Amino acid sequence: YIVLALYHGDDRFEGTEARRFSLRPLAINAAIDKILADPNFSQNIDQDRIGGVGESFGGATMLALMGAKNVGVDPISIAFNSLSETVNDSRIKAAATIVPYAGAGFFSFFGTNGIGASFVDRPFMANSSNADEEAEYKKIEDVIDKISGAKYLIEYDGEPHSMSKGALDDAYTWIKIFLDAYVKQEASSIEILSKIKSVSGSGVDSLVKAVEPAPPVKSVAATFLESKLFAPGVKLAGNYYDLGLVLQTAQSPFEFLLTTAVSGDGTVTAGSYSDGALNIPLVQAGSDYYAVQFKLTSSEPLIFTLSSAESASP
Template sequence: MSRFVLAGVRAVALCAFAMLPLSALALPGESIPPSPPGLHKVGCSNIAQDFTRVPPGKSAQDWWEGYPDDDTPRYLTDLLAESANSLVLNLALPRDFTLYGFFSGRTFAHVVLVCYPTTQANGRADYVLPGGQSVPRMQRGNEVPIFTDNALRYPVLLFSHGFGGSPISDDYIEALKLFASHGYVVVAPFHGDSRFTTVNVESFRDALYALLYYKNYVAMQAVRPRALSAALDLVLAHPQFRDHVDPARVGGFGASQGGESLLLMAGAALTTSLPSETSKVTFDPRLKAAVGYIPYFGVQGYPAFGTDQKGLSGVTLPYLALSGTADTTAPISVTEQGVARLTGTRQLVALNGVLHGFDRGFSDDIFSWSLAFLAGQLSGDPVARATSARMTSVAGGGDDVLRIDYLAPTPAGADERIAVEYYHRVLDHFFVTAESAEAGMLDAGVIVPGWQRTGFAFKVRPAGDARGAPACRFFGTPGVGPNSHFFTLDAAECAKVKANPNWMYEGLAFSTEVPATDDCAADRVPVTRLYNNGKGGQANHRYTTSHSEMREMLADGWILEGTVFCAIP
């Protein structure tokens, strides 16, 4: 067990070793080129409709979205021309009045559209919709899907459209096609939100309106994640798809309300009464990662996940939020508060000037960020994970800025360790340990009180592992040196600090790969060291993989010392 000096013990404010040359250092990060077009043609399941059932002057879109005609319910099932060959599920809602109100215990049909990678030779006709959109190479009658490779199992992408939309409304169908062209089996339920409420978020600016209709709005929100899970159940069990999808690789993409729905599916607690009562809707561990485009986290005064977004605390789903800085329906300030609550991999990208809608000028940014994030979380490829962790922008296109980022390491194998970061508020110091016993002691807060986990960590190997270099660990000599720890892989630096009486050598902490010219191999995540420049009279170093944390530290007067470790992603 290491020696800690408690707050109040006098120490010399001295960084007793040579600093790296600062003029050559810059914040790490990579601007990646836009994602190329997908390699696959796209086919889709059967949603053939009889548009003669739509009265003159009416729009089929009202049925797609479940919008009632006065008191007469309408939904896509009313228009299906080949319903026996379409994907339809019946969702029975739990008897839970808090979440589902007057819809509690009732059953609602949900139509599901599935789009998938298909062969170049697939000659099926596109199905043209009113308004000009088309469903590519749509199955008709009892036709079965034609996959690019029948021997492969493809990753699944649950697609959740925004409030009042549908998978074939507006720009959503184009997004479905894009993801399927990149090798995803895209599963998109028609939520039919307007069957539950026609109240939108703008109405909640009127407090009286909110009080009168909020219960139905809660029910609509609570139904959505259950429909997503049921759609996944349907596809994983369906004879046309079950042998072609990988149940271990399930991601999600949600727009606006859909971004909220995926978090609710991952166990977030939903605001059920204003201002602060919350209730967990469901938890589906099959969902491994999700992207929210202009995701709805609520508005000022009406948070989606309880007061201060506390309903997101403990949610570990890897999540990327792409938010517009000019969005007043889903304000980025509210989203930022929510993303900061997440405890797993998390990213928030600000799209400068984007309103609440699809901005074609940011198309490359939206889909390049999304594809890189999903590949990093679902593919199992360490290069893809490391690429996602290094990424700070997309070249060209709109102005995208990474505001929050953290890549949580995958669970440690038998020959791996997790280096966990702690922070002491009184000392204003950071510390990292890869020793589980030491972490347990700090968590207990008895022997050495005051240390709290920051929620950041990176993966290393045990000390002495031949696949990396050993990290020397030092602690400031009590009463003489800094009240802080210091780590280095550099043998010369290690020897120099050992010879300095201000530091005590505590042994080898862990092993990790050495960066070459301030960078790491493509399958590794750079760990950057920062120095507090003696801020507060005590020297301290921080070791982090997060670009946003680095920016905050530099703004607070810390000094960048460069990439010092290469972590396993």
């Protein structure tokens, strides 16, 4: 990794949260612009593999850079849960944090129940303590629940906001695995992250929440053989079904009877069904391939009639 660490030029406790929330993401955004414009660095940087790390308010900064919106500290903003956004930097593909700040007590920095984090759709990791009184655990738990991308919450038992060396060592291990998985995109780290529940060290850590991205759905061809059509993973209202149909007529209009519909595992798809139309972009029939569409013409029994068939390439 090439590491860019910013000194923000002010006391970490100086000014309000709202001021820092605006300025610090802007500073990081400008720093990335600067280093990518410098040929001494840019030639060694893969711009599609940039990650972020932040501690305490740095964790809130990382959430901001990935799209989270915060509530201002003024009474009106708090009362009306008014959300505001600073810079959203799409170049940051994933972020890992230690004791990320999301509020404490009556104040929820990202809005009621962490609603401001619902705009975050990139991988995020939080290493947080259940005894932290400055960056309250329940607040970051709310934030994690709202994030729509891959997310990981590592809980540390009894640690203060300034975590012990053992706990920090464990957090650094978690962060390294996370960045290797989502920034370097190493297959081995992705596998490790999907399996481990804690790391070996002197901290008391435990993975309590993990939502990983679903594996990509692979497009495959349906097959037509001996008057039988098999179409795996046909998508219907967000679910996938393996369909089996049997040709009923030997001349036009060609009618197919649905004989089987079994839930698929969502890893492959041969087509989709919506509004009475079954679309299959690729059907293999012997050595030939076709893009076909069927219309539902009977619901009892389920009969699909071929409405179009065009030559296609595998």
